[in-house]
Amino acid sequence: MREEYEVRGEVPGVGEYRRLREAAGLSPKGVEAAEKGLPNTWCGVTVRRGGEAVGMGRIVGDGGCFFQVVDICVLPEHQGRGLGKLIMRALLDEYDRRAPASAYLSLIADGDAQHLYRQFGFVDTAPASVGMFRQVKKIS
Numbered sequence: 001m002r003e004e005y006e007v008r009g010e011v012p013g014v015g016e017y018r019r020l021r022e023a024a025g026l027s028p029k030g031v032e033a034a035e036k037g038l039p040n041t042w043c044g045v046t047v048r049r050g051g052e053a054v055g056m057g058r059i060v061g062d063g064g065c066f067f068q069v070v071d072i073c074v075l076p077e078h079q080g081r082g083l084g085k086l087i088m089r090a091l092l093d094e095y096d097r098r099a100p101a102s103a104y105l106s107l108i109a110d111g112d113a114q115h116l117y118r119q120f121g122f123v124d125t126a127p128a129s130v131g132m133f134r135q136v137k138k139i140s
Helices: 014-023 031-040 083-098 113-118
Strands: 005-008 041-049 052-061 066-074 104-107
Touching: 005 083, 014 031, 014 052, 014 066, 031 041, 041 083, 052 083, 066 083, 066 113, 083 113
Parallel strands: 066 104
Antiparallel strands: 005 041, 041 052, 052 066
């Protein structure tokens, strides 16, 4: 089943990125935000089938101390085939290879995604710390 998919160490284009996020149920990102954010990717993975992007994931961060896993998603019609695991494995292999030993890798696990991330050694930060966020404004 996986033979038809290609895992590439790349960041999707702005259009692909926005399409993947929305189709997979993640919050939408505007063109300006994507154009500014995507070039700051520390490590990116795109899964393609027949050249079309069907899944992705990124690690962003300062390159030394702090990193965050973001944008893990797979189009609904391609879910259940282990692609999320392929994306996470590719990202973490690169992180383990390049990040300094004292670096901190975090993520926000929405819904059932926590089960995927636990398979890769991620644990809850609470009660020692609590994840928080602040959004500037909603996209209408």
